[in-house]
Amino acid sequence: MGSPITKLTICLIFSILTVLGLYAVSDKLTHEHNSFHRSFPPHPIIRAGGIDLKYNSYYIAGTDSNRVYLSNLTAPLHLLSVNLPDLDTTHIRLSIEDPENTKFRRNTKVEVLPPYFYITDGVTPRLLRGKIGEWHARRFMYDSAFFSVAIPIGPKSFALRSTSSKTREHVLGKETNKSPHVKLVPGLLEKQVDGIFCTDGMLHYNRELSQLIYLYHYRNQYIVTDTSLNLLYRRNTIDTNSRAKIKTATITSENSKTMATPPLMVNKRSATYGDRLLVHSDLMAKNESKKAFSKASVIDVYHLKRGKYEMSFYIYPYNELKLTNFEITNKNLIALHGQYLVVYNTHFDMFNRGLFPGKVDYTNIKTTPP
Amino acid sequence: MKPVLISIKRFTHQNRHIIVEIICLLYIILFVYAAFTKLIDYEKFQIQVGQSPIFTSIGGLIAWIIPTIELLIAFMLIIPRLRLLALYACFSLMAMFTAYIYIILNFSPFVPCSCGGILEKMGWTEHLVFNIAFVFLAIIGVLLHSPERNEQSSVARKSFKQFLFNTK
Numbered sequence: 254m255g256s257p258i259t260k261l262t263i264c265l266i267f268s269i270l271t272v273l274g275l276y277a278v279s280d281k282l283t284h285e286h287n288s289f290h291r292s293f294p295p296h297p298i299i300r301a302g303g304i305d306l307k308y309n310s311y312y313i314a315g316t317d318s319n320r321v322y323l324s325n326l327t328a329p330l331h332l333l334s335v336n337l338p339d340l341d342t343t344h345i346r347l348s349i350e351d352p353e354n355t356k357f358r359r360n361t362k363v364e365v366l367p368p369y370f371y372i373t374d375g376v377t378p379r380l381l382r383g384k385i386g387e388w389h390a391r392r393f394m395y396d397s398a399f400f401s402v403a404i405p406i407g408p409k410s411f412a413l414r415s416t417s418s419k420t421r422e423h424v425l426g427k428e429t430n431k432s433p434h435v436k437l438v439p440g441l442l443e444k445q446v447d448g449i450f451c452t453d454g455m456l457h458y459n460r461e462l463s464q465l466i467y468l469y470h471y472r473n474q475y476i477v478t479d480t481s482l483n484l485l486y487r488r489n490t491i492d493t494n495s496r497a498k499i500k501t502a503t504i505t506s507e508n509s510k511t512m513a514t515p516p517l518m519v520n521k522r523s524a525t526y527g528d529r530l531l532v533h534s535d536l537m538a539k540n541e542s543k544k545a546f547s548k549a550s551v552i553d554v555y556h557l558k559r560g561k562y563e564m565s566f567y568i569y570p571y572n573e574l575k576l577t578n579f580e581i582t583n584k585n586l587i588a589l590h591g592q593y594l595v596v597y598n599t600h601f602d603m604f605n606r607g608l609f610p611g612k613v614d615y616t617n618i619k620t621t622p623p
Numbered sequence: 624m625k626p627v628l629i630s631i632k633r634f635t636h637q638n639r640h641i642i643v644e645i646i647c648l649l650y651i652i653l654f655v656y657a658a659f660t661k662l663i664d665y666e667k668f669q670i671q672v673g674q675s676p677i678f679t680s681i682g683g684l685i686a687w688i689i690p691t692i693e694l695l696i697a698f699m700l701i702i703p704r705l706r707l708l709a710l711y712a713c714f715s716l717m718a719m720f721t722a723y724i725y726i727i728l729n730f731s732p733f734v735p736c737s738c739g740g741i742l743e744k745m746g747w748t749e750h751l752v753f754n755i756a757f758v759f760l761a762i763i764g765v766l767l768h769s770p771e772r773n774e775q776s777s778v779a780r781k782s783f784k785q786f787l788f789n790t791k
Contacts, residue, residue, distance in 0.1 A: 257765050258766075261765060264715040264718065265715075265718050267715065268715045268719040269718065269722045272722040272726060273726070276726055502666075504666060505666060511670060
């Protein structure tokens with residue numbers, strides 16, 4: 254007992270246990286407040302294939318019925334077209350009008366909405382458009398509005414998320430070529446804490462329904478509007494987090510505003526196609542095993558027309574890389590796992606057919622790509 | 624090889640007081656420096672601790688406790704009577720920081736940053752190495768500074784010391 258080595262060992266054990274204890278307490282506080290359940294039908298998605306893109310800086314710029322377009326964060330004028338289901342890739346070089354006076358920034362984004370592709374930059378601001386196939390983009394409409402997100406919703410109109418000059422809070426809006434060009438609709442995004450971090454989320458355009466969807470990152474709500482931004486409805490995701498759990502703070506010495514604690518992320522990623530909204534949730538349900546949840550990425554499927562939660566499924570890591578982003582089309586779920594593009598066949602409708610919704614007709618499921 | 628080891632042993636034994644002084648001085652500099660960089664921009668430090676995935680809920684408290692303990696230990700190192708206790712405290716605190724970094728690197732969903740001054744420029748792995756080095760300094764300090772009570776424990780200590788220097 255008396256020797257220094259014994260004392261040091263006791264100190265060491267005590268120190269490690271203290272840190273582990275703190276970690277366990279904080280982990281418990283952040284993860285154990287969920288009282289909702291998920292249903293996991295068998296095999297709603299089946300992996301069809303994957304390719305190595307060599308870089309992890311690709312993001313999904315858009316899809317059409319048999320193609321995925323990937324743009325690159327570090328090289329905005331390089332576009333990769335991937336054929337479905339063969340996964341043949343074609344490299345495309347985009348050109349722009351007046352390249353000397355065009356700056357690309359971190360938030361410069363390439364969006365593909367057939368028959369056009371768009372290059373958007375909310376800081377300059379600048380909107381460019383070109384035809385798919387010609388791959389030459391030029392300015393084509395009024396583009397003086399600043400924005401943090403711009404999604405093309407028609408040949409000459411964009412849905413925007415911008416910062417209100419009056420309140421300095423996030424606001425949704427629409428930019429068109431007709432005067433008065435920009436229409437902001439305050440009130441769609443509801444402030445809970447600071448109006449910036451607490452209203453952060455994802456803006457999607459659902460082509461098939463011609464509706465806009467805004468899903469919050471930090472609370473369980475999504476907002477659906479028509480293309481003129483008239484509110485159609487607000488609905489909730491299955492978890493119970495109706496208030497954004499965010500604390501903000503200002504660092505005076507750096508003149509910056511930041512989050513004071515890690516925010517409680519509810520909805521990480523999302524995608525929409527047809528009647529469905531798919532959400533990659535960051536919250537564990539009561540009926541899930543912690544092991545599966547921490548290993549895989551859970552996707553919840555919502556039926557927009559019926560207004561209900563349908564099912565959930567896991568996307569497992571591909572080459573040990575977790576899901577980083579995804580998009581859906583009529584038949585496929587297209588996922589990025591770091592530098593890998595992975596394509597899954599979706600079988601969501603199978604669970605709604607027949608006398609026994611929830612039972613699967615396995616004869617129709619192909620486990621290998623045709 | 625053997626004469627070298629013996630001469631190292633003799634050297635450390637003869638100069639143990641100086642070695643302990645150096646180790647204490649290093650620790651005083653480290654802790655005073657670390658505490659002041661934290662307190663000078665306390666607002667920023669408090670936010671950074673709050674952002675840490677391990678201290679989310681108790682960030683405010685930790686932000687006060689850490690610099691206070693660091694200054695307290697530095698003060699105790701100056702007073703000869705409290706020096707041994709202070710060295711144990713140095714060891715424990717450094718072990719906690721090391722365990723914290725280890726957990727952050729291996730289990731945390733994201734890696735935050737909350738070190739001030741020069742230490743801010745260090746990467747997490749370098750930080751880990753830096754901390755482990757200081758943990759060993761504290762061990763050496765404790766072993767060299769402990770009063771020799773009886774033959775048995777000093778034999779054990781010597782063999783551990785030997786082990787320590789053999790590995791180096």
